[in-house]
Amino acid sequence: MSSKKKNDCEPNAISCAMCGAQSQNIICATSPGIPEALEKSKINCRYKRDQVIFYADNDPLGLFFVQRGLVKLERVSEDGAAHTLRIVGPGGILGYRSLFADEAYHATAIAVDEVELCFVPKADILNVFKSHPDVALRLLNHVAKDLRLAEERWVDQMDKGAPERIAEALIFLQDHFHSQTWTRREIAEWAGTTPETVMRTLAQFEKEGLIDQSGRQIQILNKDSLKAKASL
Amino acid sequence: MSSKKKNDCEPNAISCAMCGAQSQNIICATSPGIPEALEKSKINCRYKRDQVIFYADNDPLGLFFVQRGLVKLERVSEDGAAHTLRIVGPGGILGYRSLFADEAYHATAIAVDEVELCFVPKADILNVFKSHPDVALRLLNHVAKDLRLAEERWVDQMDKGAPERIAEALIFLQDHFHSQTWTRREIAEWAGTTPETVMRTLAQFEKEGLIDQSGRQIQILNKDSLKAKASL
DNA sequence: CGTGTTATTGAAGTGTATCAAATTGCGTGG
DNA sequence: CCACGCAATTTGATACACTTCAATAACACG
Structure with a gap:
């Protein structure tokens, strides 16, 4: 009913x-x-x-x-x-x-x-x-x-650059809401930047072997290095 | 004692x-x-x-x-x-x-x-x-x-530019702690910017007749316009 | 009256937003 | 289930506000 x-x-x-x-x-x-x-x-x-x-x-x-x-x-x-x-x-x-x-x-x-x-x-x-x-x-x-x-x-918004905030965002979102996929826009709105900057930064992270992007899914490959990148 | x-x-x-x-x-x-x-x-x-x-x-x-x-x-x-x-x-x-x-x-x-x-x-x-x-x-x-x-x-740190945040800071500091003089550095640390930017912005505000700087003392001449500048 | 801090101005560099356009991917309805 | 359409992604080029660095001047303090 x-x-x-x-x-x-x-x-x-x-x-x-x-x-x-x-x-x-x-x-x-x-x-x-x-x-x-x-x-x-x-x-x-x-x-x-x-x-x-x-x-x-x-x-x-x-x-x-x-x-x-x-x-x-x-x-x-x-x-x-x-x-x-x-x-x-x-x-x-x-x-x-x-x-x-x-x-x-x-x-x-x-x-x-x-x-x-x-x-x-x-x-x-x-x-x-x-x-x-x-x-x-x-x-x-x-x-x-x-x-x-x-x-x-x-x-953080002042001291850290966009890449650091985005790395921090990835870790936070994975830690707290593991089974959830986020759009670049949503990541940007959380990290305090734009979808384009998120995009380019994620591509860079992938090139460095920190994450793996299969379509819209983001897998964290090296959490420690990602934390280091975020200055955490 | x-x-x-x-x-x-x-x-x-x-x-x-x-x-x-x-x-x-x-x-x-x-x-x-x-x-x-x-x-x-x-x-x-x-x-x-x-x-x-x-x-x-x-x-x-x-x-x-x-x-x-x-x-x-x-x-x-x-x-x-x-x-x-x-x-x-x-x-x-x-x-x-x-x-x-x-x-x-x-x-x-x-x-x-x-x-x-x-x-x-x-x-x-x-x-x-x-x-x-x-x-x-x-x-x-x-x-x-x-x-x-x-x-x-x-x-505010993202949406507003430095001038807006500085205008907001001036109003806030005057409203809450009227009888206090602040260094450019202190204003910057409150507004989320640098002393140099505070400096140049205050000079601009003075040129526009919004404030009056007598040395370290800052007088707000036109609070309404300053509020408008801060988007408040 | 010196000495260190603050203010002031200038020049240069840069990270990131912005704008634009092509491509992909997904959800929806046929 | 496929096709369509819209939203999200991706990439490139450009702009610019702000920081950063540096050097002088003014000021406050002991």
Whole structure:
């Protein structure tokens, strides 16, 4: 029955008890009782590639828990250039920055592939905070790590050249989202450069025996040398 | 008695009750009773320009509350280039990202001018969390905003040219730390460019009547036009 | 009053974006 | 299942904003 409609939010499509371990996020996994508390208010949703989960400048309504697939948070500048801020996979959460900063979304969330997630309204999340104070500390820990990544990325953008950032991007994308193929454009939007530069750099890496490009598939042959190239 | 030693940490140099409103940070200002709880464990410290409060890669020992002066958080790359991540003034806190991420400092904290602050050990901070659960939410709010600023800065580094970033830097530094003069190098390290480029750009801004440079002092003449130049 | 730091200006080099065009590859619908 | 069409890839040529290096001048500090 749930497969009749597509890209629609349906209540209780997956019970919290059945939610795979892969989707155990820092809120649900914190302490027993929380999944049950959210069970009645959560709503399951599905999205296909390139569909938008939420748009920048809108106000957050709650949190999205990713159960399956990948979601990218991207920002598009006035002249149309897109940049990928974060990528969230199963077990990850979407919308927490804006919710807790009490600000509008500053990025747009887009499905990278077939995505399944569940939404919990703001009010219910805040209730969890009241009953489980340790959840706030876990989220604090998470956002603090995000902040380091963001600030490190800014300095990398200046100190390192495009080849180093692209090498870093390849390693990051493989480490975190192994079973995923990325377009040159997506790699560029993550590494902070252009598809053309990614292209030429990958060709160079292949010539040096660091990677192997079979069509759109990229295999890392020598991870250590690639790390060295990225100054990691 | 407290003025005999310099750059030394002395217990209870300023009581929390006497701490100026300017220094009311998001922890102490949250609810009554917290300052008293920290009173016995806090340690006051003083630093002069360019002195280091803590070094990158060291483990955090607690939190620093800025009472007077400015502190910059900077990261130095392998080739010696310094970049300013954040600037913290009176009422601000230092070291919270690393403490809550449970990571080493990823930046070095340096006094921009004469700085006065008080230090509270990690254990005492965690005690406050237990007795005042709402403090975690306030910190979460603060770090979430930091995260937006950091991510916005990364995209600005790519989308905007040096003149735009420098205009943005001038506005930011004036808005937040009005009574402070900055060297070209400091502006460059904040804007993500070089002192030479800052130099030439400021000369251009002056020619356009946007600012007025009397030696090291920079006056903003036309803030609206400067904002337009920064695409803000 | 010296001395080291900062400011200022000039010239040169370069990495990377930009633009353009051909080719490949993939998804979609017939 | 094949063919079509559009998007992604690939390659080349060009432009240029910015960094880098260098050398002088102005300034602040002890």
